[in-house]
Amino acid sequence: MSSDYQKLLNNLDALNLKHMREYIPNYIEAANREELSLTTSLLELTNQELAFQKNQTVERVIQRARFPKRSSLEDFDFDFQPSLNKKEILDLKHMGFMEKKENLVFIGNPGVGKTHLVIAVGIEACHQGYRTLFISCHELLLRLRSAFEKGTVDRVLRRYARYDLLIIDEIGYLPIQKVEANLFFQLMTMRYEKKPTLITTNIILSRWGELFQNTEIAAAILDRLVHHVKVFKMTGKSYRMKEKT
The missing domain is CATH 3.40.50.300 (P-loop containing nucleotide triphosphate hydrolases)
Structure with missing residues (x-):
């Protein structure tokens, strides 16, 4: 089992699913405890990865924009x-x-x-x-x-x-x-x-x-x-x- 688990982590690394790689150890315990189905588990994992990748993409766009600082409309007085x-x-x-x-x-x-x-x-x-x-x-x-x-x-x-x-x-x-x-x-x-x-x-x-x-x-x-x-x-x-x- 441990060998298959390590292979899973290696596969996630190879697929560049870095957030899922970090997230999955704790998630497996929660999924087993709550008896989640395979479909529900995969959906949750892929949603987490997609959200992470979207945030990374946005962060790169913001960095390339060369703002001198960060601000928002909501925190304007x-x-x-x-x-x-x-x-x-x-x-x-x-x-x-x-x-x-x-x-x-x-x-x-x-x-x-x-x-x-x-x-x-x-x-x-x-x-x-x-x-x-x-x-x-x-x-x-x-x-x-x-x-x-x-x-x-x-x-x-x-x-x-x-x-x-x-x-x-x-x-x-x-x-x-x-x-x-x-x-x-x-x-x-x-x-x-x-x-x-x-x-x-x-x-x-x-x-x-x-x-x-x-x-x-x-x-x-x-x-x-x-x-x-x-x-x-x-x-x-x-x-x-x-x-x-």
């Missing part, structure tokens, strides 16, 4: 940010904006929770199988400019354009040069009406001409960004100041 419609924010977890190819823009001063919310939405998107990337505006523009100088910008633009959901954090904190503005415009054009983009910014949209140092390119970017968009204006206080106090 809406009482501290009364400018937001709580129901409207919580509805984002249903991913209706993904189906409609609708962009989301969060506008507000530093510390009001913009990044928390886009990370939370991004993690929910990962759970629902959407290929997601989180990147700061500064890093994105550095990568695009580097690719432009190396002559590989078309390939890099296509890579960013393919993400189901692209989250660009902190637009407006650093000046944007003309070349960078043109590259950003190209990326927005490639994603326009194909893939939604989430953006956080501390600059109201009417001042993006100053941000991009070119009113025409800013207008062209905004034309594509706001054609299908939900804008969330956050006028509350800084969480960082709250924690410090």
Whole structure:
């Protein structure tokens, strides 16, 4: 019997059913004690393995998205940010904006929770199988400019354009040069009406001409960004100041 038991464990290892391999020793005792049928036992074991593999897949997707931290919509302090419609924010977890190819823009001063919310939405998107990337505006523009100088910008633009959901954090904190503005415009054009983009910014949209140092390119970017968009204006206080106090 012990030989057959060891062979079973070896087979589970060979089949890469690692969770079932760890789970089965205790489960056999419970199954014998409760006199479970073979069908019930196999169903329970395979359900456990499927759930484990799904969680592992989601975890890999979340890691590849490169979030700087983990957050959720449920742990956001809406009482501290009364400018937001709580129901409207919580509805984002249903991913209706993904189906409609609708962009989301969060506008507000530093510390009001913009990044928390886009990370939370991004993690929910990962759970629902959407290929997601989180990147700061500064890093994105550095990568695009580097690719432009190396002559590989078309390939890099296509890579960013393919993400189901692209989250660009902190637009407006650093000046944007003309070349960078043109590259950003190209990326927005490639994603326009194909893939939604989430953006956080501390600059109201009417001042993006100053941000991009070119009113025409800013207008062209905004034309594509706001054609299908939900804008969330956050006028509350800084969480960082709250924690410090």
